[in-house]
Amino acid sequence: MLSYILRRLVTVVPTLFVVITVAFFMMRLAPGGPFDSDRALPPEIEKNIKASYDLDKPLVQQYLIYLGRVLKGDFGPSLKIRDFSVNELILEGAPASMQLGLSAIVLAVVFGVSLGTVAALRQNSGIDFSVMSISMIGIAIPNFVMAPLLSLVIGVYLDLLPTSGWGGGAFQYKILPVIALALPQIAYVARLTRGSMVEVLNSNFVRTARAKGLRERLVVVRHSLKAGMMPVVSYLGPATAAVMTGSVVIETIFGVPGIGTYFVNAALNRDYPLVMGVIIVYAVLIMLLNLAVDLAYAVLDPKVRYS
Amino acid sequence: MIFKTVKAAVLGAGLALAFSGAAQAEKVLRVGNDGVVQSMDPAFVSTVQTSRLLDDMTLGLLTYGQNGEPIAGAAESWTISDDGKTYTFTLRDHVWSDGTPVTAEDFVYAWRRLLAPETGAEYASLLYIIKGAEDVNTGKAGPDGLAAEAVDAKTLKVELTAPAPYFLAQLTHQTAYPVPKHVVEKLGRDWIKPENIVVNGAYKLVSWTPNVEATLVKNDKFYDAANVAIDKVIYYPMEDRTAIQKRFRAGEIEVGRDIASEQIDWLRENMADSLRIAPYAGIYYYVFRSDKEPFTDARLRVALSMAINREVITDKVLRTGELPAYSFVPPGTGNYGEPEYASFMGMPYGEAVTKAKALLAEAGYGPDNPLKITLSYNTSENHKRIAVAVQAMWKAIGVQAELFNTDGKIHYANLKQGEFQVARAGWIADYNDAQNFLFLMESKSGPINYSKFNNEQFDGLMAEAEGVSDLKQRAKILGQAERIAMDGQPVAPIYYYVSKQLISPKVVGWVDNAPDRHPTRFLDLKQ
Numbered sequence: 001m002l003s004y005i006l007r008r009l010v011t012v013v014p015t016l017f018v019v020i021t022v023a024f025f026m027m028r029l030a031p032g033g034p035f036d037s038d039r040a041l042p043p044e045i046e047k048n049i050k051a052s053y054d055l056d057k058p059l060v061q062q063y064l065i066y067l068g069r070v071l072k073g074d075f076g077p078s079l080k081i082r083d084f085s086v087n088e089l090i091l092e093g094a095p096a097s098m099q100l101g102l103s104a105i106v107l108a109v110v111f112g113v114s115l116g117t118v119a120a121l122r123q124n125s126g127i128d129f130s131v132m133s134i135s136m137i138g139i140a141i142p143n144f145v146m147a148p149l150l151s152l153v154i155g156v157y158l159d160l161l162p163t164s165g166w167g168g169g170a171f172q173y174k175i176l177p178v179i180a181l182a183l184p185q186i187a188y189v190a191r192l193t194r195g196s197m198v199e200v201l202n203s204n205f206v207r208t209a210r211a212k213g214l215r216e217r218l219v220v221v222r223h224s225l226k227a228g229m230m231p232v233v234s235y236l237g238p239a240t241a242a243v244m245t246g247s248v249v250i251e252t253i254f255g256v257p258g259i260g261t262y263f264v265n266a267a268l269n270r271d272y273p274l275v276m277g278v279i280i281v282y283a284v285l286i287m288l289l290n291l292a293v294d295l296a297y298a299v300l301d302p303k304v305r306y307s
Numbered sequence: 308m309i310f311k312t313v314k315a316a317v318l319g320a321g322l323a324l325a326f327s328g329a330a331q332a333e334k335v336l337r338v339g340n341d342g343v344v345q346s347m348d349p350a351f352v353s354t355v356q357t358s359r360l361l362d363d364m365t366l367g368l369l370t371y372g373q374n375g376e377p378i379a380g381a382a383e384s385w386t387i388s389d390d391g392k393t394y395t396f397t398l399r400d401h402v403w404s405d406g407t408p409v410t411a412e413d414f415v416y417a418w419r420r421l422l423a424p425e426t427g428a429e430y431a432s433l434l435y436i437i438k439g440a441e442d443v444n445t446g447k448a449g450p451d452g453l454a455a456e457a458v459d460a461k462t463l464k465v466e467l468t469a470p471a472p473y474f475l476a477q478l479t480h481q482t483a484y485p486v487p488k489h490v491v492e493k494l495g496r497d498w499i500k501p502e503n504i505v506v507n508g509a510y511k512l513v514s515w516t517p518n519v520e521a522t523l524v525k526n527d528k529f530y531d532a533a534n535v536a537i538d539k540v541i542y543y544p545m546e547d548r549t550a551i552q553k554r555f556r557a558g559e560i561e562v563g564r565d566i567a568s569e570q571i572d573w574l575r576e577n578m579a580d581s582l583r584i585a586p587y588a589g590i591y592y593y594v595f596r597s598d599k600e601p602f603t604d605a606r607l608r609v610a611l612s613m614a615i616n617r618e619v620i621t622d623k624v625l626r627t628g629e630l631p632a633y634s635f636v637p638p639g640t641g642n643y644g645e646p647e648y649a650s651f652m653g654m655p656y657g658e659a660v661t662k663a664k665a666l667l668a669e670a671g672y673g674p675d676n677p678l679k680i681t682l683s684y685n686t687s688e689n690h691k692r693i694a695v696a697v698q699a700m701w702k703a704i705g706v707q708a709e710l711f712n713t714d715g716k717i718h719y720a721n722l723k724q725g726e727f728q729v730a731r732a733g734w735i736a737d738y739n740d741a742q743n744f745l746f747l748m749e750s751k752s753g754p755i756n757y758s759k760f761n762n763e764q765f766d767g768l769m770a771e772a773e774g775v776s777d778l779k780q781r782a783k784i785l786g787q788a789e790r791i792a793m794d795g796q797p798v799a800p801i802y803y804y805v806s807k808q809l810i811s812p813k814v815v816g817w818v819d820n821a822p823d824r825h826p827t828r829f830l831d832l833k834q
Contacts (some may be wrong), residue, residue: 031716038719039353040755041432041754082346092517152553163556163559252550257519268715
């Protein structure tokens with residue numbers, strides 16, 4: 001097991017190298033540069049700015065400079081928020097995004113799995129249909145509709161919680177963004193759980209378990225749920241990475257100081273170092289979580305063994 | 308049990324804090340700022356949203372008054388030589404927030420630093436009016452080449468390349484701000500960190516988390532601190548206009564620097580006492596690539612511009628109080644009189660359409676040979692709605708316009724490189740002077756002259772105006788230049804900008820003004 005983990009960790013390095021290389025050159029292929037704005041700069045001034053960020057050098061040389069920096073753990077300066085380095089921006093924003101993301105995933109697992117299991121056990125009943133219809137709505141309503149709606153109803157009309165902002169990370173500021181982030185995840189997990197549980201509950205080994213007289217609770221919790229979790233776990237790996245690196249919609253609407261906004265805004269602003277920084281963070285998270293998923297398989301499925 | 312006790316203690320402490328705060332009645336102004344803050348360093352600021360914080364923290368030689376007009380700031384008085392080219396400023400007796408006196412050397416140092424090529428300051432060209440500035444910025448001269456001299460601690464002498472009457476107004480811009488030499492030399496780029504920053508303005512930065520907030524508190528060392536009412540200003544960067552509106556409605560901010568325009572009807576009906584719409588020194592225009600076929604022919608440019616029904620755009624499409632524009636310089640711009648309007652202003656629209664068709668026919672275009680062009684605009688709901696409306700208006704005169712939408716970066720890169728036929732553009736004045744609009748059509752302005760308009764007579768008049776110190780005479784010459792531009796229409800002005808914001812009735816002293824500057828030092832809050 002340990003050697004498997006080590007082997008997997010070693011492959012992170014070349015994968016990351018490929019990600020960095022592809023992202024670096026693709027970013028530069030996009031037309032328009034960081035200093036193109038509604039005010040076209042005189043050429044000599046543009047030259048000065050580019051020189052101050054090494055952007056005047058040949059692309060390959062810039063790439064090598066960048067790689068060298070990354071090896072030292074330095075993601076470079078932000079071209080847009082000029083008083084901060086990319087490291088500072090990510091360190092400042094990541095905790096907020098990760099807190100919200102993790103909370104949303106926990107909610108998704110707790111509520112999604114419970115609802116999905118209940119629906120599967122009462123297949124084709126009223127409960128099943130209501131859970132599935134509600135979760136269908138949860139998946140279908142996009143975040144950019146749900147989030148402002150929550151903020152308007154709960155923040156403005158009912159005046160129960162702040163409409164947006166961070167309040168230094170106070171609890172009440174996190175509730176709405178977490179709910180908005182978790183709702184589609186809960187819905188998705190509930191549907192996945194239901195689907196796979198229905199299948200498992202009809203499988204031979206469950207029939208055997210029932211035939212040998214096991215109590216229904218044990219059949220469900222010990223045997224079915226464990227097997228039924230496989231697709232959910234596969235989904236949770238990339239989903240966790242995605243919500244932990246922040247959602248641009250949720251962060252913009254609720255004014256959350258995370259790194260999710262950087263994904264989109266930095267790309268639109270052609271803030272190359274910042275885009276690269278968030279891509280690297282995202283890539284590392286995805287790889288680690290995928291590893292965690294594979295390890296979870298071994299725990300859930302006796303057929304899977306890593307050596 | 309222990310947890311309960313701790314909880315009670317924390318709660319108690321919180322309440323105590325809350326009450327002690329109420330007793331002192333600290334006045335806090337919370338501003339929903341419609342964009343992220345780039346930097347606290349005057350050399351690296353290029354957005355209006357960022358300059359708002361700098362205006363609160365720094366006192367230029369001149370600074371914005373309550374009505375957005377330039378008033379004496381760090382300079383107490385000044386004299387101008389007869390030829391209008393030499394300015395001598397006498398500094399006010401005042402200190403940086405660490406108690407060190409502000410000296411003329413702080414200004415010279417700040418300007419040299421901003422102009423040094425290695426600094427890479429985006430707005431350096433705004434100082435080019437100072438003799439030697441361009442050479443310093445392009446590396447042709449060392450820092451000493453700048454004709455700004457600290458005669459003594461309190462006297463600053465500046466020589467200009469031309470008698471520019473807008474120079475005083477320009478000194479309110481962040482590029483002309485001083486920096487504390489003693490701090491910057493010691494700390495370098497870190498001087499603007501909240502724990503290090505030293506300012507000479509009314510407020511001082513105490514905390515800044517990008518994407519969250521920037522908090523400024525009153526600087527007790529500010530020379531006019533006795534007349535500053537608000538103790539603390541918090542700027543929240545909010546890119547989402549709807550979020551600004553919601554926070555405002557929930558009473559979480561007192562000032563919202565932009566509105567969600569699509570909800571204008573609702574706002575007018577429900578929040579009329581907070582909604583502020585006022586003329587703003589800017590112009591929204593379409594630019595024709597005038598050095599390339601087909602728009603080398605001025606008749607086509609005039610015909611297309613004439614066929615734009617500006618009243619429909621402002622009253623039916625936008626509906627947020629913008630004014631239809633027939634001149635490039637907005638009315639009321641400084642050092643100018645009445646702008647020179649396009650000949651077709653006031654013409655009934657039906658007549659304009661007939662005339663436009665006739666012009667097109669004269670240039671060889673008609674139903675058998677329709678003019679086919681591409682109209683480019685950058686991503687924005689309003690740009691799109693206007694482009695669609697204009698496309699329909701042009702269709703009525705037989706012009707087939709294809710719409711081409713790209714994101715802002717690509718759009719402006721295309722404009723700079725001349726990769727367009729007709730494109731949307733906009734300009735907000737850096738300082739209140741007609742020259743700051745008209746220079747956009749001067750051939751020497753380079754990439755920012757998107758139209759590549761190259762008219763000797765226009766260039767000649769602009770150059771002539773630069774050498775004239777008599778304001779009336781200068782205004783007349785600039786007017787002649789605008790006349791040429793409006794007759795040739797390298798640009799089609801569409802509407803004059805307005806500022807749109809939400810200001811709580813609790814805020815006292817907020818005066819709507821064209822530069823849209825509202826330094827916090829002049830504001831107060833009703834309790």
